[in-house]
Amino acid sequence: QVQLVESGGGLVQAGNSLRLSCAASGRTFDTYVLGWFRQAPGKEREFVAAINGAGETISYEDSVKGRFIISRENAKNTGYLQMNSLKPEDTGVYFCAAGRPAYAASWSWRSSYFYWGQGTQVIVSS
Secondary structure, three states: OOOEEEEOOEEEEOOOOEEEEEEEOOOOHHHOEEEEEEEOOOOOOEEEEEEOOOOOOEEEOHHHOOOEEEEEEHHHOEEEEEEOOOOHHHOEEEEEEEEOOOOHHHHHOHHHEEEEOOOEEEEEEO
């Protein structure tokens, strides 16, 4: 069992940065792929980024490539999402999730993740 708690969201102006954290409970955190998803008002939850247990393999959704950086510190049972050059379209509730996707293409699937946090709100004003 893994419990996840996100923090670090807030209201920022476009062009600025935010760093989200995902604190995990449990002793098996490093065996899970850690994913970040977001959900804008009235839209479906979408994939943002994911990192494997060892932190060696990373995947990003195209719209955040070059702006967002996903990382993890397994010794602290914590994952991060550094968000730079934020845009109004990045607004939404951001969720971290832990799972064991069967293959690389499934890293972006919500169904690949067993455990989810409660989300943290990010609002980017223009």
